[in-house]
Amino acid sequence: MAKRPSRSLFKVKGRKLNASKYGRILKPTQRLRRLTIVWADTSGNPYNTTGFFATVSTTSGRLIQRARFDGFGVVVFSRISTPTNRDYIVRTFSSDGTQYREVTVPADNAAFVIIP
Numbered sequence: 521m522a523k524r525p526s527r528s529l530f531k532v533k534g535r536k537l538n539a540s541k542y543g544r545i546l547k548p549t550q551r552l553r554r555l556t557i558v559w560a561d562t563s564g565n566p567y568n569t570t571g572f573f574a575t576v577s578t579t580s581g582r583l584i585q586r587a588r589f590d591g592f593g594v595v596v597f598s599r600i601s602t603p604t605n606r607d608y609i610v611r612t613f614s615s616d617g618t619q620y621r622e623v624t625v626p627a628d629n630a631a632f633v634i635i636p
Contacts, residue, residue: 552630555600557610559593559621559634566593571615576600579607579624602630610634 557574560566569589576597577583589595589612600608604627612621612634625632 552602555597555602555604555608555625555629556631557595557597557625557634558631559589559595559612562635569593569595572612572620573615574610574612576625577609577611579609584608603628604630 555576558566559569559572568591570591572589573586574589574595574597575583575586585597585599587595587597604625606627608625610621610623610625610632611619613619621634621636623632623634
């Protein structure tokens with residue numbers, strides 16, 4: 521079970537910042553800047569994809585990039601900024617080149633989960 525913070529933290533008084541004054545420095549920190557693909561099973565657990573790789577191409581078939589998965593089922597395509605402005609085709613391969621999945625990632629996405 522998660523540990524709850526002590527009650528003393530709730531009694532701390534802070535000051536409220538004017539967001540318009542600090543707009544340049546107060547930006548979201550969890551924004552995904554590049555297209556991120558997660559390969560997970562039906563219960564949401566990511567696969568161990570060490571050695572796997574994926575390719576991304578346009579719907580017309582032009583290859584844009586090939587990238588490796590990390591050990592936690594995540595691949596980041598550094599050449600595609602987010603949110604995407606067009607549909608992309610993502611193909612996943614094992615280390616020996618066997619194609620496992622082919623999915624179409626719709627436009628206006630920063631991340632996509634492949635679930636078999």
